[in-house]
Amino acid sequence: xITVMLKLFVLxxxxxxxxxxxxxxxxxxxxxxxxxxxxxxxxxxxxxWNEACNSLGxxxxxxxxxxxxxxxxxxxxxxxxxxxxxxxDIKGSIVxxxxxxxLKDSAIWLSFESVNGVTITGxxxxxxxxxxxxxxxxxxGGCPGGATILAFSNSxxxxxxxxxxxxxxxFHIAFIGCNNVKVQxxxxxxxNNSPNTDGIHVQSSNGVTILNSKISTGDDCVSVGSGxxxxxxxxxxxxxxxxxxxxxxxxxxxxxxxxxxxxKNVTFVGTQNGxxxxxxGRPSNGFVKNVVFQQCNMINVQNxxxxxxxxxxxxxxxxxKVSGVKISDIIYQDxxxxxxxxxxxxxxxSSEHPCKNIILDNVKLTYKDQPSVSSCTYADGSTK
Ligand SMILES: *[C@@H]1O[C@H](CO)[C@@H](O)[C@H](O)[C@H]1NC(C)=O
Ligand SMILES: *[C@@H]1O[C@H](CO)[C@@H](O)[C@H](O)[C@H]1NC(C)=O
Numbered sequence: 001x002i003t004v005m006l007k008l009f010v011l012x013x014x015x016x017x018x019x020x021x022x023x024x025x026x027x028x029x030x031x032x033x034x035x036x037x038x039x040x041x042x043x044x045x046x047x048x049w050n051e052a053c054n055s056l057g058x059x060x061x062x063x064x065x066x067x068x069x070x071x072x073x074x075x076x077x078x079x080x081x082x083x084x085x086x087x088x089d090i091k092g093s094i095v096x097x098x099x100x101x102x103l104k105d106s107a108i109w110l111s112f113e114s115v116n117g118v119t120i121t122g123x124x125x126x127x128x129x130x131x132x133x134x135x136x137x138x139x140x141g142g143c144p145g146g147a148t149i150l151a152f153s154n155s156x157x158x159x160x161x162x163x164x165x166x167x168x169x170x171f172h173i174a175f176i177g178c179n180n181v182k183v184q185x186x187x188x189x190x191x192n193n194s195p196n197t198d199g200i201h202v203q204s205s206n207g208v209t210i211l212n213s214k215i216s217t218g219d220d221c222v223s224v225g226s227g228x229x230x231x232x233x234x235x236x237x238x239x240x241x242x243x244x245x246x247x248x249x250x251x252x253x254x255x256x257x258x259x260x261x262x263x264k265n266v267t268f269v270g271t272q273n274g275x276x277x278x279x280x281g282r283p284s285n286g287f288v289k290n291v292v293f294q295q296c297n298m299i300n301v302q303n304x305x306x307x308x309x310x311x312x313x314x315x316x317x318x319x320x321k322v323s324g325v326k327i328s329d330i331i332y333q334d335x336x337x338x339x340x341x342x343x344x345x346x347x348x349x350s351s352e353h354p355c356k357n358i359i360l361d362n363v364k365l366t367y368k369d370q371p372s373v374s375s376c377t378y379a380d381g382s383t384k
Contacts, residue, residue, distance in 0.1 A: 024055035024083075027062040035066020037095050042072045049074075053081035063090040063123065071097045073106030073147060078115030078155065086115070090123030090163075100132040100144065100169060107170075109147040112155055119159040125149050127168035133194045133218075146170035146196070153177050161185055167194070172217070174201040176225075181208040187215075192240035194218035199241065204256065206230050213237075220245040221271070226286055227256030234262070239269030243301070246288055247278030248311055249325045255286035267297040274304035274335075277327060279350075281310040282317060284324040291330045298337030298344075304365050305332055305345040307355060307379070328356040330381075335363045342367050345374035354378035 026048040029035065033044035045068070052059040053076075096109055103109060109127065112118060127149045135143035146169030152158055154177040164187040165172040172188045175181050188199040199215035202208050203225030209232045215221040221238035224231060224246040238244065244266065246258050268274045275293040279286070298304040307327060312318035327349060344365035349355035358381030365372045 025060040026051045037067030040071035041068040049076045052086045058085045059083045061088045066092045076112045085117035088120045093124040095126045096128040103147050108151045110150045112152045115155045117157045122162045124164040126166045129167045129169040132169045171198040171201045175205045176203045178205040183210045186213040190217040198223045217241045229259045231261045234264040236266045239271045243271045243273035245276045249279040249286045250282045250284035257287035259289050261291045263293045265295045268301045269299045274298050274301045276306040278308045279323045279325040281312050281323050287326040289328045294333040296335045300340045302340045307347045309350045322352045323350040326353045331359045333361040339367045339372045344372035347376045347379035349378040
């Protein structure tokens with residue numbers, strides 16, 4: 001009798017491992033998704049999420065090889081989840097509709113809201129942004145704003161690993177109001193003239209780490225918005241793109257500050273900026289403090305080191321005004337390479353709140369194989 005029960009148990013374990021060890025796995029293909037890249041798979045993905053979210057304990061969503069068209073914007077809501085973690089393993093590609101109008105006014109294509117313990121491994125996300133960029137660049141107007149490919153908001157304990165994000169209509173990946181996020185071995189790829197296609201955007205978030213990633217795009221490789229703290233960026237290749245940017249800040253009068261940011265071992269190739277801090281020339285009670293940029297390699301970068309507190313592109317709401325953002329304790333250490341313009345270091349700070357304690361330690365940048373020059377306005381600090 002015992003051996004019969006044992007055999008039965010072993011059989012159960014072989015055929016229903018998830019049943020025995022309490023891991024529930026949901027395969028989008030079993031839930032009706034077609035991997036032909038032409039049939040809308042939205043329903044199957046929503047179903048997989050609902051099943052995984054309702055499972056007790058750990059759950060898994062599997063996306064096998066193939067192409068899955070997601071014709072609609074999806075909100076993966078975590079507020080009522082019973083699961084402790086959800087692992088989303090993607091072997092295939094997730095493809096946006098080729099007609100950008102299909103996403104209507106959605107600002108985000110795949111939006112995770114109030115989720116906890118979600119890990120996405122692998123996957124190629126194709127935003128099909130080219131037609132919308134062309135619409136925007138034609139200057140005719142009437143184009144929708146476009147959608148970010150993947151965003152997490154008000155979420156905790158998130159891991160994104162080995163994901164590729166292609167040709168987003170707007171930002172590629174965004175974290176807003178998140179805690180404890182790890183982004184590793186991610187690739188972002190879009191042409192250098194694609195508008196507003198920031199690689200990774202971090203805002204109002206604490207404890208975001210971005211490691212070992214490669215970002216080539218038409219806007220900032222990483223953009224850092226207000227309210228960000230404990231951000232760590234290391235081993236990243238950026239270019240083409242607009243560099244790593246804290247800001248634009250001073251969008252609002254009441255704005256949370258940015259603090260404790262480390263950017264380490266980043267190579268910038270042919271980018272518009274290297275490491276930049278940028279604020280509108282407008283009143284604000286925001287600030288930027290405790291930032292370290294270290295071991296960065298600049299290859300033919302237009303503005304390798306830049307603080308710009310007089311940002312006012314459309315000349316609306318700022319002329320005649322001064323930035324209220326207080327910038328202090330910023331370290332530039334071991335920054336080497338070449339500038340594509342004569343001024344490699346530019347600090348254009350606020351006349352009302354001059355930049356404080358800016359430290360340059362072993363910064364060696366050349367322009368046409370000669371030492372480059374720097375320009376400072378209302379900046380206080382030291383060079384080692
Ligand atoms: C920033 O770093 C300082 C010094 O390590 C620490 O005391 C402070 O709590 C940190 N603040 C945030 C919001 O992470
Ligand atoms: C610096 O980052 C590159 C990836 O961009 C990586 O290959 C290299 O090993 C890193 N160097 C160190 C010292 O960590």
